[in-house]
Amino acid sequence: MSQTLGSQRLYSLDALRGFDMFWIMGGERIFHALSKATDNPFWNSLSHQFSHPDWNGFRFYDLIFPLFLFIAGVATPYSVGRQLEKGASRQKLLRRVVKRGFVLVLLGIIYNNGLSIQPISEMRFGSVLGRIGLAYMFANIIYLYTKKQSIRVIWAGCLLLGYWLILLCTAAPGFPAGDLTIEGNFASYFDRLFLPGKLYVNNIHDPEGLFSTIPAIATGLLGILTGGFLKNSPLSPNAKAVRLLAAGAALVAVALVWNIAFPFNKNLWSSSFATLVGGISMLLLAVFYYIIDVKGYKKWAFFFVVIGMNSILIYMSGHFIDWKYSTNAFFEWLTELAGDPYGILAFAFCYIAVKWAFLYFLYKKKVFLRV
Template identity: 65%
Template sequence: MTPSATRQRLYSLDALRGFDMFWIMGAEEIVHNLAKASGSPFWEAAANQLTHPEWNGFHLYDLIFPLFLFLAGVATPYSVGRELEQGKPTQQLLLRVIRRGLVLVLLGIIYNNGLEFRPLADIRFPSVLGRIGLAYMFANIIYLYTKQTGQIIWFCALLIGYWLLLTFTAAPGFAMGDLTMEGNFASYIDRMIIPGKLHLGIHDPEGLMSTIPAIGTALLGIYAGNLLKNSPLSQQRKTLQLAIMGIAFLVLAQLWNLIFPINKNLWTSSFVLQVGGLSLLLLSIFYYVIDVLGYRSWAFFFAVIGMNSILIYLSEAFIDFHFTTEALFKWLIQLFSEPYKLVIASLMFVLVKWGFLYFLYLKKTFLRV
């Protein structure tokens, strides 16, 4: 951990990143417990959206991971891009990008397996942080060595290439274009080359092959970041362009879904467009409300989370927040009758985590990778 640098930040970026992380630091449990306690069709529908489909299909919970990767791309022109403008050598920035990507891969392995020796067969190497690290790294390498036109070409080539790859191949013994968990070519290659174990035995949702289109998710974020930072358009026009692109991507995603299903497990090209469209729409809303209209105070709660997003994600592996929640708020939880005890417990759980992050915010201490 290092003291925070005094540099200008895109406040809406921190807030949206925090909003994204809010749902996996305990907020989804609040909704699930509300659904169980109330039996309300509204909360049951909301709780269903905070689950992952078994294979094909899309729920809003599927957006959390790719939105984070998209926002890592949005930050690139404000970090790597700014240093390029200041004259830092491309080679130096390249080494930093590679180092950051590999550190995230290492942190992901630690998050999955803990700090202990295990047999190779019991180690899971693919991870959420690993995918973020690899996709971020390759997208930033493309950013360092190509102009925006080249980045757009890379984006299209990755999505179309992945679609063609899975359409004209399959695991041995399966028909060409098979997209089942066992029969698709991406999972087959992962089974052949990834050591240790896969999350689902025959498939890992963070496997190597499906990282290829995930690079496109990061590149889309870089495009959005370039638009916000470098475009001569007015802030209102930037907002409108992000929103129009978001709607267009959602339409294209539904069309592509007809022949290449939206599938988070395989990170299909249609999935990239689906989550890309939603990410662009969310960014346009947060940017317009916070950075254009200037309504920032409401977003402070989320910004505190967003400024230490990697730390709060990793902390689950090392800090027992459930123990702290019970120690501090058991008396409050006891004041409520069943079945609302779990709702209050989950609310306090999120509050404890946020309090931890707020303490670090006051100390101006943030985890930088």
């Protein structure tokens, strides 16, 4: 899977996608298990990072979702962009982008509600995959119909600033303008009016609602801008990595200042949050890109590449495969041998190993779920 820089799919991108999904497929269990087994302040603090704040704030686990969307954006110039270069019409690519977006929305609905028939009022329509699908779709439409990177930068800036201004100047009825509480903010109120079915939090707020998709589109665009830079810039690969590090650091700095007026909030996908996770995503990609694609150290990343090549499949798999049962079937003897308190830690490693072995089998058979 060796790739040519600037023209083909980035190996580092598949590795970073796999690194991202590693935490979704069970990597966080390791730190939770270490915390429970040792009750050590260090492991407790790391375990704490693998949970979400109730409302405002930022923890490492908040990065996982937007990083995936950012990565999807980075891939756009290498996929959609390459098709444009080969002469594919924008109308044809638009249909493909819209189809992919709505397939992800449908998969998200299935992920939330299963395949059973339910009343619409009992279904949850907002979802992680739905947010990725809609944000990816609109970010790619902007990409298709803008030719200059500078215009895409303006689009991203306008989406983030516009979203902030709307929430700053509006609120739910009965709340003061600019209210950012879970009930009082305009985004949650909008979803209560227009998002069908039930909302995730007590039917008053959904973290993957419709209105907060606006700044998520900017997250996808930040990925597209990054992918366009890596693919088309005449700079050397070393210089690209340095520029990407600088851009990521600058976005983090802007986000820290913005946080004062518009707090980090994954539930609202606040503009400061979108800027922060965009910056961190750039920093991570710069590191992976430099080590893997520039310096050529690829073997260590194979573990993550296997995961990254079937990311949607492993995300959906929990609804069709009982991974806990499968892990116990193979390794219950090992967790019993480890005993208390480290049996739960042994189980966490075995749980990941079983999933990875399944993905490796598919990888060797070249079976990949494409959306």
